[in-house]
Amino acid sequence: MSRAGKSKAITDAARLTGPEKAAVVMLALGEDHTRIWESLDDEEIKEISQAMASLGTVAASVVEELLVEFVSGMSASGAIMGSFEQTQRLLSSFMPPEKVDNLMEEIRGPAGRTMWDKLGNVNEAVLANYLKNEYPQTVAVVLSKIKSDHAARVLTCLPEDFALECVQRMLRMEPVQRDILDKIEQTLRVEFMSNLARTSKRDSHELMADIFNNFDRQTEGRFIAALEERNREAAERIRALMFVFEDLSKLDPGGVQTLLRAVEKDQLGLALKGASDALREMFFSNMSERAAKIMREDMDGMGPVRLKDVDQAQMAMVQVAKDLAAKGEIMLAGAGGDDELIY
Structure with a gap:
């Protein structure tokens, strides 16, 4: 720890x-x-x-x-x-x-207060792939410190002969000295945990969804349409992972008000110029009557606006919403379904 x-x-x-x-x-x-x-x-x-x-x-x-x-x-x-x-x-x-x-x-690294808590949140195959290069006695110590169900899954992923050797060491194991345990923890922290974030791969569809989120509307539509012709399954998965401006309609009232406080007013007005009537009214209904009136007047005073500018304002609002969600201040339901969360 x-x-x-x-x-x-x-x-x-x-x-x-x-x-x-x-x-x-x-x-x-x-x-x-x-x-x-x-x-x-x-x-x-x-x-x-x-x-x-x-x-x-x-x-x-x-x-x-x-x-x-x-x-x-x-x-x-x-x-x-x-x-x-x-x-x-x-x-x-x-x-x-x-x-x-x-x-x-x-x-x-993975969530957890102690090193052993953190190891409990590491995928068993990833942990086994690291431990298979360690001494059996070291592996025995590690497996004895994590939860038994997780240790069982890790053992299953290890080469059989090596796993049996680790089991035998665990059966004969005596209490581990504090300095040895500290050294194992330090090694795990430096050689394993600190590299885990860098070596873990993002799902390629998730990565592409983020890229597509940053396209303007016309480019996004063109790429999605072309991808659907070549690989409909991939296109549908990317579309499900994308979070777009209209998905803000799934925010609860508290989330809308938190977002309104974080977004610049001129940016909000420009973004709402291109919003659906339902989404526009949702934002207005979460403002004071006076603020909603001023916002409507500001939007009317803008006159015609370029689609490119509206897209940029909406993308900026989505990014603010994602940042707030990452801090735990609001909860976003993903486009892929009501139960999917974006952090």
Whole structure:
């Protein structure tokens, strides 16, 4: 498990790695010294960020030993806490949001508070493919720490002779020393979890649906029509995965109001110029009477508008909606069905 999951604070500076020591210093400096980050290259930022995210609590004596002159500027307890939230907040102060999100996703890996929780959310074939190159004793430790049903599926995916050897090691296994367990966790984090996000492949139809979502209306129609002639099944699957402007009609009232607060008013008016009457009224009904009246007047005052401009405004609104959904602030039903969710 990560250091954050331990009950005791880190009390020995000698046990910290170089990146972990750097992470302690950066956390102590806080958000007012973000220019230091700007002098680091991407690999250095990534290495320190990974150490920071799994650091946990660091005792005051360790912080004082590493950076005495900054002790007085720390919290009353003299301790600092390294966490995903603190790491993300610091990175966000100087890195673009998209870059921060990608980095944090890579650091986090599959959902779960501890390393063993995370492994439980990794596909058994993917996990088995990694473990088959490890020592049977290491695999035995890993399988003993994850849930039994998941361990069973992983064993099934391993070569039979190797799986039996792992089973025998598990039967003879004694309690594992803490430092050995820490080393296994660190290896899993560095060699497996950090690479998982980069090596996992997106479904090709999902990727194409995203690309088609960014076409203008005429180009999208042309490509879909041509694809239907050559591969109707692929075209239908892509169409089902696409999320288009009219799908915003599936938002609940709370979601509509959240989206309205996040979208620029001139962009909203332009997008609604090309919307169906039903979708237009849905947005108006979630505004105050005065705001809806002003919006209608603004739209009338636009006069004729180019289809290209309307498409761009609608695509921008869809992107805002997707961003809000990714943050958990609204829920989007996908075009493929009422139960499908887009995050």
